[in-house]
Amino acid sequence: MSEGKSARVLVVTSGKGGVGKTTSTAALGAALAHLGEKVVVVDFDVGLRNLDLMLGAERRVVFDLINVINGVAKLQQALIRDKRLENLYLLPASQTRDKEALTEEGVAKVIAELRTKFDWIVCDSPAGIERGATLAMRHADAAIIVTNPEVSSVRDSDRIIGLLDSKTEKAERGEYVEKHLLITRYHPWRAARGEMLSIEDVLEILSIPLLGIIPESEEVLRASNVGSPVTLNAALSPPARAYFEATRRLKGEDIPMHVPNESRGILNKLFGRKAA
Amino acid sequence: MNLLSMFRRGSAPLARERLQILLAHERDAFDQPDLLGILREEILAVISRHVSFDPEKVQITMDRGKTVSTLAVDIEIPNRRRSSGPMRPYTRLMFEADAATARSQWTNGLV
Ligand SMILES: Nc1ncnc2c1ncn2[C@@H]1O[C@H](COP(=O)(O)OP(=O)(O)O)[C@@H](O)[C@H]1O
Numbered sequence: 001m002s003e004g005k006s007a008r009v010l011v012v013t014s015g016k017g018g019v020g021k022t023t024s025t026a027a028l029g030a031a032l033a034h035l036g037e038k039v040v041v042v043d044f045d046v047g048l049r050n051l052d053l054m055l056g057a058e059r060r061v062v063f064d065l066i067n068v069i070n071g072v073a074k075l076q077q078a079l080i081r082d083k084r085l086e087n088l089y090l091l092p093a094s095q096t097r098d099k100e101a102l103t104e105e106g107v108a109k110v111i112a113e114l115r116t117k118f119d120w121i122v123c124d125s126p127a128g129i130e131r132g133a134t135l136a137m138r139h140a141d142a143a144i145i146v147t148n149p150e151v152s153s154v155r156d157s158d159r160i161i162g163l164l165d166s167k168t169e170k171a172e173r174g175e176y177v178e179k180h181l182l183i184t185r186y187h188p189w190r191a192a193r194g195e196m197l198s199i200e201d202v203l204e205i206l207s208i209p210l211l212g213i214i215p216e217s218e219e220v221l222r223a224s225n226v227g228s229p230v231t232l233n234a235a236l237s238p239p240a241r242a243y244f245e246a247t248r249r250l251k252g253e254d255i256p257m258h259v260p261n262e263s264r265g266i267l268n269k270l271f272g273r274k275a276a
Numbered sequence: 277m278n279l280l281s282m283f284r285r286g287s288a289p290l291a292r293e294r295l296q297i298l299l300a301h302e303r304d305a306f307d308q309p310d311l312l313g314i315l316r317e318e319i320l321a322v323i324s325r326h327v328s329f330d331p332e333k334v335q336i337t338m339d340r341g342k343t344v345s346t347l348a349v350d351i352e353i354p355n356r357r358r359s360s361g362p363m364r365p366y367t368r369l370m371f372e373a374d375a376a377t378a379r380s381q382w383t384n385g386l387v
């Protein structure tokens with residue numbers, strides 16, 4: 001067992017649902033593990049867990065975060081490990097409807113224990129701004145704000161940024177919580193036609209640094225069908241490349257940002273879809 | 277599901293199969309007491325009546341399958357006899373419902 005580590009805690013959050021938090025948690029977690037980091041991804045979506053399914057670990061879940069908090073299970077009994085990527089672990093959420101069981105002290109204890117055993121803790125936040133979301137961000141050193149280039153998503157992200165600056169431990173200590181914008185489900189051709197908010201628009205409105213731009217891609221759907229993060233299942237695909245670049249930026253590397261270009265896929269090209 | 281049929285039919289059939297297995301188990305979990313949970317508790321209770329073991333050294337592995345699920349309980353028990361040599365510092369008890377566990381890509385525990 002690798003004691004004596006001191007993990008960096010990330011929260012993947014957004015306010016709005018369906019923007020790609022769970023997809024991104026799985027993809028970034030797998031990418032970090034692939035780059036040699038020891039990673040645990042933690043599902044905070046109590047009652048609606050999905051990270052296990054995205055990772056293909058659903059058959060293996062015995063215990064969950066709330067069992068560990070309640071003392072029903074030890075942390076090492078609840079963790080499940082990926083056989084494809086030895087450094088990648090999952091701490092599943094509970095399917096219980098009793099969200100009260102997720103206590104602030106309990107979460108603090110689990111995160112403190114995880115910190116000594118991993119290099120990275122990646123917390124997948126539930127949608128909304130309630131307890132689950134605030135507990136997921138509570139101990140974060142840095143936040144990844146997942147945003148779609150679309151008005152309601154940008155508005156909710158702005159709200160979440162406010163919470164990060166008030167409800168986290170770091171904020172309460174008067175420290176700054178690092179924030180990174182991850183734009184997902186980006187449609188290059190819609191942006192090109194001016195049908196979708198541009199990257200510049202979103203950056204100007206939210207004014208936090210950009211971590212990456214993940215294009216809309218059927219590889220993401222395929223990866224979720226087979227239960228494997230896209231960075232593992234289709235490592236060379238455009239969304240996986242974008243996730244890998246984002247991961248290296250998280251690790252402090254300085255690499256140029258690629259705006260996904262207008263590759264419309266072979267079918268669209270064949271049928272020569274024209275800009276409207 | 278082999279690779280070839282996946283190419284032919286896309287990834288949706290695998291998604292369908294995974295969901296069917298998962299949902300069958302989740303619906304059960306809401307309707308009736310959790311059988312694997314009960315087995316786990318009772319196995320541990322029986323063993324702790326006879327030997328003492330460190331709860332941290334218990335590893336429980338589960339695999340929920342389509343027709344069979346497996347529960348494996350792996351308990352590390354310190355040997356009572358002293359100096360049994362460097363090779364066998366403890367005894368290990370393993371219960372497995374089905375040795376041919378695990379098509380799953382995941383396993384339980386921390387290393
Ligand atoms: N880059 C992408 N391309 C295509 N589909 C995506 C992409 N990112 C996310 N999705 C899809 O969007 C849906 C919601 O994603 P999910 O990660 O569950 O969002 P959240 O956790 O924020 O609710 C899923 O069906 C997922 O497959």
Ligand SMILES: [Mg+2]
Pocket residue numbers: 021022023045050125126
């Ligand atoms: Mg989610």
